[in-house]
Amino acid sequence: MGGKSEPAKSESMATKPDLLNTSFFSFKSLKLKTKQQELLLRISILGLVYILAFIARLFSVLRYESMIHEFDPYFNYRTTLFLTEKGFYEFWNWFDSESWYPLGRIIGGTLYPGLMVTAALIYWTLRFLRFFVHIREVCVLTAPFFASNTTLVAYFFGKELWDTGAGLVAAVLIAICPGYISRSVAGSYDNEAVAIFALLLTFYLFVKAVNTGSLAWALASAFGYFYMVSAWGGYVFIINLVPLYVLVLLITGRYSMRLYIAYNCMYILGMLLAMQIRFVGFQHVQSGEHMGAMGVFLLMQVFYFLDWVKYQLNDTKLFQTFLRITVTSAILVGGVAVGVGTASGYISPWTGRFYSLLDPTYAKDHIPIIASVSEHQPTAWSSFMFDYHILLFLFPAGLYFCFKRLTDATIFIVMYGLTSLYFAGVMVRLILVATPAVCLISAIAVSATIKNLTSLLRTKQKVSQTGSTKGAGSSKASSKVTLDQSQPFQKNGAIALLVGVFYLLSRYAIHCTWVTAEAYSSPSIVLAARGAHGNRIIFDDYREAYYWLRQNTATDAKIMSWWDYGYQITAMGNRTVIVDNNTWNNTHIATVGRAMSSYEDEAYDIMRSLDVNYVLVVFGGVTGYSSDDINKFLWMVRIGGGVFPVIKEPDYLVNGEFRVDKGASPKMLNCLMYKLCYYRFGELTTEYGKPPGYDRARGVEIGNKDIKLEHLEEAYTTSNWIVRIYRVKPPTNRL
Amino acid sequence: MAPRSDSQTLATGSDENESSIDPIFHILRIIPFSFLRPPRLRLKLPSFTLPSPMTVFSLILLTYFLVVSGFVYDVIVEPPGIGSTQDPITGSVRPVVFMSGRVNGQYIIEGLSSGFMFVLGGIGIIMLDLALDKNRAKSVKASYATAGVSSIVIAYVMSMLFIRIKIPGYLR
Numbered sequence: 004m005g006g007k008s009e010p011a012k013s014e015s016m017a018t019k020p021d022l023l024n025t026s027f028f029s030f031k032s033l034k035l036k037t038k039q040q041e042l043l044l045r046i047s048i049l050g051l052v053y054i055l056a057f058i059a060r061l062f063s064v065l066r067y068e069s070m071i072h073e074f075d076p077y078f079n080y081r082t083t084l085f086l087t088e089k090g091f092y093e094f095w096n097w098f099d100s101e102s103w104y105p106l107g108r109i110i111g112g113t114l115y116p117g118l119m120v121t122a123a124l125i126y127w128t129l130r131f132l133r134f135f136v137h138i139r140e141v142c143v144l145t146a147p148f149f150a151s152n153t154t155l156v157a158y159f160f161g162k163e164l165w166d167t168g169a170g171l172v173a174a175v176l177i178a179i180c181p182g183y184i185s186r187s188v189a190g191s192y193d194n195e196a197v198a199i200f201a202l203l204l205t206f207y208l209f210v211k212a213v214n215t216g217s218l219a220w221a222l223a224s225a226f227g228y229f230y231m232v233s234a235w236g237g238y239v240f241i242i243n244l245v246p247l248y249v250l251v252l253l254i255t256g257r258y259s260m261r262l263y264i265a266y267n268c269m270y271i272l273g274m275l276l277a278m279q280i281r282f283v284g285f286q287h288v289q290s291g292e293h294m295g296a297m298g299v300f301l302l303m304q305v306f307y308f309l310d311w312v313k314y315q316l317n318d319t320k321l322f323q324t325f326l327r328i329t330v331t332s333a334i335l336v337g338g339v340a341v342g343v344g345t346a347s348g349y350i351s352p353w354t355g356r357f358y359s360l361l362d363p364t365y366a367k368d369h370i371p372i373i374a375s376v377s378e379h380q381p382t383a384w385s386s387f388m389f390d391y392h393i394l395l396f397l398f399p400a401g402l403y404f405c406f407k408r409l410t411d412a413t414i415f416i417v418m419y420g421l422t423s424l425y426f427a428g429v430m431v432r433l434i435l436v437a438t439p440a441v442c443l444i445s446a447i448a449v450s451a452t453i454k455n456l457t458s459l460l461r462t463k464q465k466v467s468q469t470g471s472t473k474g475a476g477s478s479k480a481s482s483k484v485t486l487d488q489s490q491p492f493q494k495n496g497a498i499a500l501l502v503g504v505f506y507l508l509s510r511y512a513i514h515c516t517w518v519t520a521e522a523y524s525s526p527s528i529v530l531a532a533r534g535a536h537g538n539r540i541i542f543d544d545y546r547e548a549y550y551w552l553r554q555n556t557a558t559d560a561k562i563m564s565w566w567d568y569g570y571q572i573t574a575m576g577n578r579t580v581i582v583d584n585n586t587w588n589n590t591h592i593a594t595v596g597r598a599m600s601s602y603e604d605e606a607y608d609i610m611r612s613l614d615v616n617y618v619l620v621v622f623g624g625v626t627g628y629s630s631d632d633i634n635k636f637l638w639m640v641r642i643g644g645g646v647f648p649v650i651k652e653p654d655y656l657v658n659g660e661f662r663v664d665k666g667a668s669p670k671m672l673n674c675l676m677y678k679l680c681y682y683r684f685g686e687l688t689t690e691y692g693k694p695p696g697y698d699r700a701r702g703v704e705i706g707n708k709d710i711k712l713e714h715l716e717e718a719y720t721t722s723n724w725i726v727r728i729y730r731v732k733p734p735t736n737r738l
Numbered sequence: 739m740a741p742r743s744d745s746q747t748l749a750t751g752s753d754e755n756e757s758s759i760d761p762i763f764h765i766l767r768i769i770p771f772s773f774l775r776p777p778r779l780r781l782k783l784p785s786f787t788l789p790s791p792m793t794v795f796s797l798i799l800l801t802y803f804l805v806v807s808g809f810v811y812d813v814i815v816e817p818p819g820i821g822s823t824q825d826p827i828t829g830s831v832r833p834v835v836f837m838s839g840r841v842n843g844q845y846i847i848e849g850l851s852s853g854f855m856f857v858l859g860g861i862g863i864i865m866l867d868l869a870l871d872k873n874r875a876k877s878v879k880a881s882y883a884t885a886g887v888s889s890i891v892i893a894y895v896m897s898m899l900f901i902r903i904k905i906p907g908y909l910r
Contacts, residue, residue, distance in 0.1 A: 255788060324760050363814050381811040383844035384852040385904050388897065395806060396893060399799055399860030406795045421798060428805040431842055448863060455870045500887070507894065517909050
């Protein structure tokens with residue numbers, strides 16, 4: 004930059020010796036060319052967006068402390084800790100006897116290692132550079148770091164789809180979009196933190212490969228797919244979307260050599276690399292969910308073969324016949340292969356988790372565990388609005404622009420957007436997968452609209468320029484006059500509309516910041532409420548209970564609780580649990596559910612058979628905390644009743660209604676969960692003006708206040724009564 | 739180019755009698771059709787043309803409207819079309835349009851009306867783009883522009899109103 008304008012500087016110094024140029028450093032050398040100005044602007048915008056994406060996710064770290072949130076991240080944290088302490092081979096071959104008590108769990112073969120390996124690599128890199136940070140800090144900040152990287156990938160993807168303006172807008176939109184922030188806030192150390200980055204990277208590399216037809220980009224996309232497979236079970240979305248996209252391109256007549264190279268390379272190499280992950284194993288050739296990709300792969304070969312034959316034969320009639328034979332036989336052979344594979348059981352059918360996406364009513368009727376998770380509920384309009392705001396308006400407009408200018412790349416983003424939005428409608432959790440597509444398409448709409456409006460602003464200058472330089476002929480003069488009459492109106496209108504667009508985008512930014520601060524930055528393990536004078540009260544009961552367990556129980560003690568808390572108990576309490584969040588064994592969970600819903604004697608038999616030493620329940624009656632075990636109780640009954648028909652849900656309901664007050668069913672008033680939650684609660688006054696034993700979470704006075712426990716005794720209750728731990732007494736001596 | 743053949747009328751089939759290499763055709767020529775005479779029909783195999791992009795786009799817009807209105811939620815959870823609450827003093831039943839208490843819950847009508855607002859906003863932006871198309875009369879362009887701007891304004895204002903009613907603590 005300095006070199007090019009040097010001759011100008013020396014010239015100006017020689018010809019115009021005035022005040023400005025007397026200094027050694029002339030201001031003329033600072034004036035950049037337009038291209039360089041644009042580059043500087045772009046790089047500074049991307050840098051600011053990178054920083055913005057990181058700091059927008061730090062609310063909970065600033066408000067509470069740097070800790071891991073929720074339930075699943077505690078398992079990830081524990082495995083990362085193990086990886087950094089013991090090394091990769093121990094991690095890869097780890098059999099954990101501390102969870103799922105009598106069964107144990109093969110952790111090395113049942114997890115997606117991408118997240119842990121990434122965090123461990125960052126940790127080792129920092130240690131190599133002599134920054135001795137604790138692994139917990141690295142885990143907490145992994146998600147914001149990868150969110151920043153996602154904005155960069157979104158910029159390049161937008162550039163590939165439309166132009167650099169759309170890329171920049173996409174980067175900004177995705178940096179603060181609440182749909183993405185909800186699962187990538189600092190402390191949310193979960194697979195999605197890395198997986199969304201891997202997803203967008205794979206898609207970008209694949210689209211680049213289809214656009215350029217280069218083998219290098221296709222190889223890169225295969226490695227991106229490998230990273231995605233190692234990171235998250237949602238890779239099934241990629242392995243079904245990409246073949247669907249290829250199929251659509253074939254149907255719309257866009258078959259080309261570039262597509263052939265890109266898809267073949269990505270599919271074969273991606274499949275081979277994916278088999279390196281033990282949890283995935285041979286699913287790419289055995290599971291029904293992956294067969295679509297194989298079918299499209301074979302179809303591409305048929306297309307290539309027919310193209311080659313057409314090139315060799317010069318006779319069109321002969322070729323038509325040959326075409327009909329080949330297509331018929333290919334379809335027949337494919338159908339027979341699929342039939343034989345499915346019938347013989349080699350190709351396994353779609354698993355329940357993914358089948359419930361295609362048929363949303365399936366989980367409600369058949370698999371209560373999947374139906375019970377709150378994140379798996381279908382989406383209402385307000386969740387969409389909450390997570391997307393302005394983008395819901397811009398999405399259809401962006402689709403329109405994509406349809407106006409159909410290229411291979413825009414067809415891809417349209418398909419990604421539509422399929423992911425449908426799945427987001429089926430399950431709230433999948434709004435996260437739809438977010439990059441929605442942001443990219445909205446960015447196209449914003450960029451195209453702003454370009455239209457600014458071109459309106461510019462036309463007047465262009466016309467006046469041509470008028471002055473060319474010298475107006477009579478026709479030109481008259482047209483210039485008529486144009487001039489509408490120009491100021493158009494120009495003012497365009498300026499007003501531009502102001503409107505910027506107003507909408509600023510409202511989007513305000514909304515996103517508010518949503519992030521209020522709704523998505525709570526660590527779930529620490530609860531906060533507003534006190535009587537508006538001050539903030541913190542409930543740290545969970546960690547209090549887990550540390551009590553860690554310090555006051557025998558090291559081989561076994562804890563029975565509902566599966567929600569399993570990961571946290573093993574990570575923070577360092578004790579063996581019976582069931583945890585992995586939910587891989589439905590019968591084991593049903594056994595625990597049965598124990599919780601039976602009378603104390605039957606439950607005691609079950610607990611003795613499982614060697615349980617302590618029982619942990621979560622109770623929200625004193626604080627009004629509504630996600631406690633009594634509110635989850637019906638799911639325990641349903642899951643337990645699904646395996647043991649002796650547990651019947653109507654026994655616990657009165658007229659179809661779930662009650663805990665005097666009118667509750669007798670089975671409910673005497674089951675183990677009720678007794679453990681409300682033991683000694685009848686003596687406690689929770690709210691001014693209400694009788695003792697008033698449950699603030701349900702809003703009623705409890706029915707059975709006089710509870711006596713025969714086989715258990717109370718071991719610990721936290722300061723706000725949220726977590727209650729009971730010791731299982733050994734059997735009485737026989738006389 | 740998709741090497742998929744389109745229709746071929748039955749009439750041209752007879753031309754290929756001598757030169758066809760299709761084994762199935764030859765088998766069929768011998769087994770039933772040496773003694774059976776096929777009737778003369780004027781049938782054409784249905785030809786398969788791809789719809790235009792804008793047709794596909796309008797179908798997609800309809801699907802978007804359904805998804806964003808929470809149609810899947812309606813099918814699975816089966817909420818009532820509109821909620822009702824009973825006035826504790828007079829005992830009369832008053833309708834409640836917006837399900838309050840949680841973000842992820844809705845009644846059917848509130849979902850459909852919000853979905854309509856979103857689609858209206860999207861159409862407003864599309865009309866703005868149509869207004870800037872050079873090949874139209876000025877009056878048509880002006881009306882497109884006003885329709886577009888008013889659609890966007892109405893859609894945005896109504897959506898903000900809906901979300902404020904639904905979530906009482908919004909932006910506070």
